[in-house]
Amino acid sequence: MALQGSLRLVRWSAELDEAARLAHNDAFRDHWGSEPIAAEQWSRGRSEFAPTWSWLVVDDDPAAEALADLDAETRASLDAGAPLVVGYQMASRYEGDFALRGYSFGYTDLLGVRRAWRGRRIALALLSAGMRSFAEDGMEAAVLDVDTASPTGADGLYASLGYAKVSGSHMASIEL
Template identity: 65%
Template sequence: MAATQTSTHLAPIAERADAPASLPSITAGDLTWRPAVADDAPALLDLRNTIAEADAEPYRETLEEITDLFDAPWRRFDTDSLLGVDAEGTLRAYGFVETMPGDTRTVRAFLFGGVHPDRRGEGIGRELFAWQLARGRQVLAASGKDLPARLGVFAEDDGPVAKLHLYERAGLAPRRFYTEMRRDLRDLAGAPLPEVELAGSLRLVPFSDEYDDAARLAHNDAFRDHWGSEPQTPEQWSRGRTAFVPQWSYLVVDDAPDVEALVADPDTDAETAAALRAGEPLVVAYEMAARFDEDFEVKGYTFGYTELLGTRRAYRGRKAGLAALAAGMRAFAADGMEYAGLDVDTANPSGAHGMYAALGFEVTHSSRMLSIEL
């Protein structure tokens, strides 16, 4: 409802997006440009990891992760991607524009791309980014969603200065900052994890498929008050799981929720209310974990990674999120992982920073999101 009220004071998205009638040409570097297709996954993986290594980024990708990008039905690679190939047929640059189908408060277009380190300084990145911005504006205008809108990029804080300057010259400004954190798990006897006793009808359970959609609904509720977050549809929720480790993931469920009170609460979303009326399980907190073996050598240690962590707003203060996180961290340690890892928005409104500090997490890396707000 809040998004609808805000949107009534905005000009139509087709006007605010200021989309060009045609897209700019890319002439720098004498490359041949075409949309990406699924068969490009191996070459795209090589390019992205080459860029990551050159820029000292703290992660690498796998072929499964790249292939998964092409499997998502909402991505339009035919219109929203470009690959730059040299005369020998080698991939030298790429650019994507991505929107998400679940956006209901702010309609967003994120821009991802890069140029091979050997081909930088030729103006390729500048022209490619101009194409991405123009296409992003077209995508926003065509969305038909008269909501606040955003063109956004992500950047490592210690990444190439030239890239940050490119974004800022194009009118994007820093809006959000993120920190990656780790916690040593090698001496749990000397630095133990908390033993959390859940009160009332709350119960900690391992992740299983029967709770999967209930976890999605919990996530959508937990992140409603987080800046930049949008609800995930079932198809979004089920994608991007090439590194997901169910046995490292834990949920807290309420076995006896006050259905009448929750359904009557105006903060309860329609999907949750329908699930409650149908007698479906109510997940109130979740910890969804992943394993990125390809990053172990880059970082210099093994780790389990908490990709998603949250607590329903009505259940905050009852240690449900802490119980799920501690259980996941114990699972990491039991499988020989040296550290627990996660990342967090520095302006997180749920008090997560205090919990992470109390658990012994330390900052290892930082990044930011820059955007044009429309």
């Protein structure tokens, strides 16, 4: 799937990891229960991270109106010459779960698009690239977890690519 204008799909790299963190913080700043992730926390817990299955979208020439909504940390990063990551798909390889599930799979841990870039089919391009990477490595399935009650419409995006619900969970809580 081709991206429009100055958007470019690239494989994840260590050089772009900080820009991906900033994109994540922006993408999730309006999600219930989400907190910004500090640089020191971003790469924790990546024991199964699969860089060759992870993808980013960079905007090489962002429009001025999109730049107006950027947070101070992203502005400082751009001023220092860093590229602007506007979407990301971070994947993992949980080989220990293959036998348990009965098939091999690539897992999308994180997917997000900056608010000002939504509606440009960036998430579709990212998921498609991830799925191609999984298939090229012989994986039998692509897996992710999603909040099906999310008002973002993400579950419709996943369904359009052929993802189907195979299990669910319910979380209950009480305020103390």
